[in-house]
Amino acid sequence: MFKRSDWTDQDVEIIIANLLRAGVVVSAAIVLAGGLIFLVRHGFDPANYRVFKGEPTDLRQFRGIARAALALHGRGIIQLGLLFLIATPVARVAFAAFAFSIERDWLYVGISTFVLLILLYSLLGSAI
Amino acid sequence: MNNLEFTILVGLGSCTAGFLGALTGLGGGVVLVPLLTLIFKVDIRYAVGASLVSVIATSSGAAAAYLREGLSNIRIGMFLEIATTLGALFGAFLAAIVSTKAIGVVFGLVLLYSGLLSSRMPADTSDDKPPDPLATRLGMNGTYPSLTGPKRYNVHRVPAGFSLMFGAGALSGLLGIGSGAVKVLAMDHAMGIPFKVSTTTSNFMIGVTAAASAGVYLSRGYIDPGLSMPVMLGVLAGSLLGARVLARTKTRQLRWIFGVVIVALGAEMIYGALTGKV
Numbered sequence: 001m002f003k004r005s006d007w008t009d010q011d012v013e014i015i016i017a018n019l020l021r022a023g024v025v026v027s028a029a030i031v032l033a034g035g036l037i038f039l040v041r042h043g044f045d046p047a048n049y050r051v052f053k054g055e056p057t058d059l060r061q062f063r064g065i066a067r068a069a070l071a072l073h074g075r076g077i078i079q080l081g082l083l084f085l086i087a088t089p090v091a092r093v094a095f096a097a098f099a100f101s102i103e104r105d106w107l108y109v110g111i112s113t114f115v116l117l118i119l120l121y122s123l124l125g126s127a128i
Numbered sequence: 129m130n131n132l133e134f135t136i137l138v139g140l141g142s143c144t145a146g147f148l149g150a151l152t153g154l155g156g157g158v159v160l161v162p163l164l165t166l167i168f169k170v171d172i173r174y175a176v177g178a179s180l181v182s183v184i185a186t187s188s189g190a191a192a193a194y195l196r197e198g199l200s201n202i203r204i205g206m207f208l209e210i211a212t213t214l215g216a217l218f219g220a221f222l223a224a225i226v227s228t229k230a231i232g233v234v235f236g237l238v239l240l241y242s243g244l245l246s247s248r249m250p251a252d253t254s255d256d257k258p259p260d261p262l263a264t265r266l267g268m269n270g271t272y273p274s275l276t277g278p279k280r281y282n283v284h285r286v287p288a289g290f291s292l293m294f295g296a297g298a299l300s301g302l303l304g305i306g307s308g309a310v311k312v313l314a315m316d317h318a319m320g321i322p323f324k325v326s327t328t329t330s331n332f333m334i335g336v337t338a339a340a341s342a343g344v345y346l347s348r349g350y351i352d353p354g355l356s357m358p359v360m361l362g363v364l365a366g367s368l369l370g371a372r373v374l375a376r377t378k379t380r381q382l383r384w385i386f387g388v389v390i391v392a393l394g395a396e397m398i399y400g401a402l403t404g405k406v
Contacts, residue, residue: 012202013200013202016191016202017191020188020191020335021188021189021191023188024185024188024189024364027185028185028360028361028364031356031357031360031361032357032361034353034357035135035357035358035361038131038353038354038357039131039132039135042131042354043130043131043132043135044130044131044132045130045131046129046130046131047129047130047131047133047134047135047354049168049169049170049171049174049352049354049355050169050170050171051171052171052173052174053349054348054349054350055349055350055351055352056349059349059351059353060346060347060348060349061347074353075353075354076353078353078354078356078357079351079353082181082346082351082353082356082360083346085181085184085185085188085360086181086184086339086342086343087339088184088188088335088339089184089187089188089335089336089339090336090339092188092335092336093206093209093336096202096206105267107266107267108203108206108267111206111207111210112206114210115206115209115210115213115336118213118214118340119213119336119339119340119343121217122213122216122217122220122339122340122341122342122343122344123339123342123343124343125343
């Protein structure tokens with residue numbers, strides 16, 4: 001299906017650009033939806049960000065965020081959208097690794113995979 | 129102030145920051161944290177978390193526009209991302225250890241530096257000297273479109289650029305900014321990459337760098353949904369608007385004015401941190 005000659009760096013970059021844009025649009029839509037629910041329910045509660053308390057564990061980890069979002073909690077849905085946003089560059093690096101493998105540029109397959117592992121270590125290592 | 133008023137005001141402020149950041153090419157993140165901490169009195173850890181999220185949004189949102197021009201170099205970007213992501217992890221861990229006072233002072237210094245840098249127009253430092261053998265092995269030398277057709281450029285001093293990129297990543301992880309200024313510096317001055325290529329490649333790298341520290345920030349509870357929502361949406365809207373207006377305005381004066389504002393914010397940030405107000 002993919003031949004080396006069909007793929008140039010330019011093609012790869014255009015696909016990557018569209019991937020990034022789609023990720024941003026989807027996550028912004030989720031954040032907006034969650035924000036509206038949050039404001040409808042808590043719009044007139046006092047805002048306090050002066051003192052750092054840290055987020056509740058529910059909003060720090062994948063499972064808790066998924067649970068809060070499924071329960072249609074505004075803050076949970078926003079956090080889900082932000083997770084989506086954080087995942088966008090990660091998907092971009094994964095796609096670059098795939099594209100380099102089609103170009104048979106193994107050195108850059110290795111480099112992209114290494115960057116991907118660092119990102120996954122950060123995300124999965126800390127937020128599961 | 130209630131949540132509704134807070135959301136509207138922070139959203140408008142973030143939109144302005146994103147607009148000016150895109151217009152001047154300095155990025156919105158650098159004025160966002162001072163805006164949140166000095167004016168909205170937000171704890172610097174929440175501010176840094178929200179800023180980091182907005183940095184990912186603008187980087188990914190603007191990449192599409194940049195890439196179509198065919199200026200960024202995906203190989204240089206990917207190779208240097210090893211350094212920036214490792215640096216970002218290091219910076220994010222550092223953020224947990226050092227005091228908020230220290231973070232405030234470092235932030236102020238970065239603001240001063242970025243402000244001073246903005247008053248000078250970037251000079252083209254690329255030349256025809258033979259490339260670093262390492263750059264040739266890594267396939268980094270490339271061409272970019274110019275008025276006289278495709279122009280070749282060679283990449284120099286890869287190890288120096290790589291080390292500087294680790295520093296840029298660490299600042300990004302510590303302060304929740306894109307640190308585009310440091311990235312461009314590393315590529316322009318150390319590696320001799322033409323600034324058109326370095327600017328777009330830097331934008332491309334910023335999102336990946338920020339994603340590396342975002343996981344750590346999230347698990348530490350720095351990313352608050354109520355605050356991040358207006359910040360992310362505001363900065364994104366502002367920067368997209370700014371990129372659209374960019375083609376039709378003279379940015380030289382604007383860069384200068386924005387530079388002065390950034391220097392003032394930097395001084396205020398350092399003063400605030402030292403007197404315990406941030």
